[in-house]
Amino acid sequence: MMDHTEAPPQDAVEMTVTLTVNGESRPLSLKPNVVLLDALRDRLGLTGTKKGCDHGQCGACTVQIDGKAVNSCLRLAAMCEGQRITTVEGLARDGQLHPVQQAFLERDAYQCGFCTPGQMMSAAALLEDERIGDSDAEVREAMSGNICRCGAYKNILAAIQDARPHSRPADSGGDGR
Structure with a gap:
């Protein structure tokens, strides 16, 4: 005899x-297919991370996971358990802007501002990555996954280079900043 017990549809299981x-532990009840971008924006209210192309091609959704720049639209939220996620809201510390944030402000490295959070997250990660050199060409290459439709690239590059001597060494603490 056939068992007519059916498993619930995948979209109903959380x-x-x-x-x-x-730096803050946040328990969430999520469907297994929820991407990190949607969990951050829709469930945690961290709307600094932007939804751009949803295909990992524009960089607007860039966050840091364990200090590395990652497109949050391509990462399932469930895959991030046990990892340190930093969003643009977490760059500033103790009321002080991160050196990248300060440099973007001083260099007017944004126009419409839509790509700015992703640009800042990638820039902060590249400044901590010893494999990336400090020439303009190497910075441009490292930032090539972040698109600015307004064309503020010259000021973005200048801001990153300005922030270089002021960037903090990687923090071994649990908040990823």
Whole structure:
């Protein structure tokens, strides 16, 4: 005899995931297919991370996971359990802007501002990556995954180079900043 017990549809099943975002542990009940971008924006209210292309091609959704720049639209939230996630809201510390944020402000490295959070997150990560040199060409290459439709690239590059001597060494603490 056939068993007519059916499993619930995949979209009805949720799982508990605990994300560490900007140094704070945040338990969430999510469907397994929820991407990190949607969990951050829709469930945690961290709207600094922008939804751009949803295909990992524009960089607007860039966050840092364990200090590395990652397109949050391509990463399932459940995959991030146990990792340190930093969003643009978590760059500033103790009321002080991160050197990249300060340099973007001083260099007017934004126009419409839509790509700015992703640009800042990538810039902060590249300044901590010893594999990336400090020439303009190497910085441009490292930032090539972040698109600015307004064309503020010259000022973005200048801001990154200005922030270089002021960037903080990687923090071994649990908040990823």
